[in-house]
Amino acid sequence: MSTSGFTRRTEQKKESIRQAALELFREHGFKKVSIEDIARKAGVSHVTIYNHFGGKEELVRDTIKHTIQDVVAKSQEIIESDLPYLEKMNRLIFSKTSVARLFKGQLIKQMAEDLPEISRYMEQIRQTVTGPLTDKLVEEGKRLKYIKADLAPRSIELYLTIIRNGIYADKRLLESIEIDTKLAQDLNYLWLYGLIEKQE
Amino acid sequence: MSTSGFTRRTEQKKESIRQAALELFREHGFKKVSIEDIARKAGVSHVTIYNHFGGKEELVRDTIKHTIQDVVAKSQEIIESDLPYLEKMNRLIFSKTSVARLFKGQLIKQMAEDLPEISRYMEQIRQTVTGPLTDKLVEEGKRLKYIKADLAPRSIELYLTIIRNGIYADKRLLESIEIDTKLAQDLNYLWLYGLIEKQE
């Protein structure tokens, strides 16, 4: 069997390294986190990291990919759920179970800026998974008359991304929202219904 | 005279160092830009940078402060102008002359994460300048019935910041907007009028 006690322990170690790396990357960005830091936090020798991941760049790639997969999975779960439409919207952005938490304070986009492989990977995910997913969400919205018919799905996707990134960019924003109910209501109103009142 | 040929050339050199630093910081973030890089780009010895700015941290501080001042000045100019209200909104976020360009692809907030002095400085600017400025903008909007009366100014300020940061976070977003008119229209609609149609 491939899941012998041996392999399992190995996989546990790999996972604990990933965890440690992820936490440190979130907190400090990855230029400032050294392999030694990660090793210390994970309780292994830094050489072990090399043995398992090959090098820092590979570790970063691995960590980011795992995180992207988590985010995508959560989004998919929400979108394909039976929740009311507006609740879906809510959970996608501002709710406590939002995906926003996964990389709070550190934008993947910026972290992966000089890892072309990650850019390609993200683009590929966009085309095969999140793009269609958004399309589906938009279609549902239009069908239910929640969304204006002439807005392009791609525009909406970008709008979601902008909002999401804008939130990620500030470490304490989510905390403020949790504490301040009025703020949460306002922001939820604003991104859904806009800043400007339509004049009739 | 205080603007002797001496002083002038000095100030020019300082400015060219700042320029070089700014461009490189924008492009790569500042952890990855070395003093040597900046010196090479500015055409001076790296020691000259130390003589003028004192050290990397001080250079970063100086660069950020200058940039913040530029952004604030441009915002103020727009808000206090005689432009129609909706045009002001437009220019604050998406227009070509928008302040968004100043740090495209790099968020000051993240860049300055471990420079507490900058955090303090930004907070101070917020309290003394941009806060009141936003209040004024919001009041004007409410008076003209553009903005719902029960939205808190602080919420709107945050909403603007989220949108702005969300745009900054993606290097190529602004370029896409310039090329793709439909996208620009859609995004402008979305942030002003929201994603969801009000049902009557």
Add this chain to the structure above:
Amino acid sequence: MSTSGFTRRTEQKKESIRQAALELFREHGFKKVSIEDIARKAGVSHVTIYNHFGGKEELVRDTIKHTIQDVVAKSQEIIESDLPYLEKMNRLIFSKTSVARLFKGQLIKQMAEDLPEISRYMEQIRQTVTGPLTDKLVEEGKRLKYIKADLAPRSIELYLTIIRNGIYADKRLLESIEIDTKLAQDLNYLWLYGLIEKQE
């Protein structure tokens, strides 16, 4: 076993670094000796020194502490030996096996001037080891009527220190003494019996 081939070679290398450092420090003082110099002399990369000692200051501290311990151990050995009293005195200062050689030409006191930890360490050693040791020596001397009863032990301790430092301060003094027998006799006389003849 804790003394595996691994540990042993490591300890050897550490020791060889210490040796190299010590020699260079003695010769040039430590402000002028660079880590690179030491690394070259010890035949290792300078990074190895950082790995083992942490930094220049720590290396200096380590070197000084080791040296102090050697000096103290040798002094203790002499004082607690069965040698005739005057021979002890002799060995403490001028003999070939004297401790004076350990830092010839460089005074620890001055070397450690800006290492407060070392100052504290020396004071602590003085209180717990060399102070009591001197007291013992002085008591023995007074009992044997070699030393005037009303001289304070602390004064004698300082006198010894002054003489010792005065000798350390000159690189070639000890060599002169070895070559010139008359000089050695005279100096030994002078520090023990003084410059001035008592008039009766």
Add this chain to the structure above:
Amino acid sequence: MSTSGFTRRTEQKKESIRQAALELFREHGFKKVSIEDIARKAGVSHVTIYNHFGGKEELVRDTIKHTIQDVVAKSQEIIESDLPYLEKMNRLIFSKTSVARLFKGQLIKQMAEDLPEISRYMEQIRQTVTGPLTDKLVEEGKRLKYIKADLAPRSIELYLTIIRNGIYADKRLLESIEIDTKLAQDLNYLWLYGLIEKQE
């Protein structure tokens, strides 16, 4: 006239630079004092120091030579005075007006270790001035039966130097002596009459 107002001011400036340099060298040793430090303390541009002294090494040489001349002059004054013999001895080493203060805590010998010119200069001074001076002092002492006839003048000279250096080596020693009368008496006794009582 060579002492025009011009030259005088120049000479004043030179002197104030020398003063600043001397104080800083005494306090920190000269490896750690930068030309910029001296310039700041003297209130001039550091380039002025280059104009006047040529470079750091020359400044150091100049400073040391001046100091040596002061020390020698004071010694000479004491030795050739009409003071009682024992008082001369006292002033040469421990008195408040002692020359010891001039470089307290920093030994010229060590400071000048790699300035061969200074070594040569000191040796020359020794041969032409301080050597004969000591000879004279010793002769007087022998004539007055204060000093044992068979001690070589050279030995005594070295003994004086050792004591002197031993005192210089400790920054706070002189202060201790000033405060603690008993200590001062003891040390004065010790260097003059020795540690060991002659047994009859």
Add this chain to the structure above:
DNA sequence: AATGAATGAGGGTTCATTCAT
């Protein structure tokens, strides 16, 4: 498989010194 030892490359900083005004 896991680890301590060792290293090359590169970054930030200081300093004595020269240049141009």
Add this chain to the structure above:
DNA sequence: GATGAATGAACCCTCATTCAT
């Protein structure tokens, strides 16, 4: 004669990575 600007050399230190056990 005096000064601010500019620089080359040298130093301390860190880090990703490889080697030997």
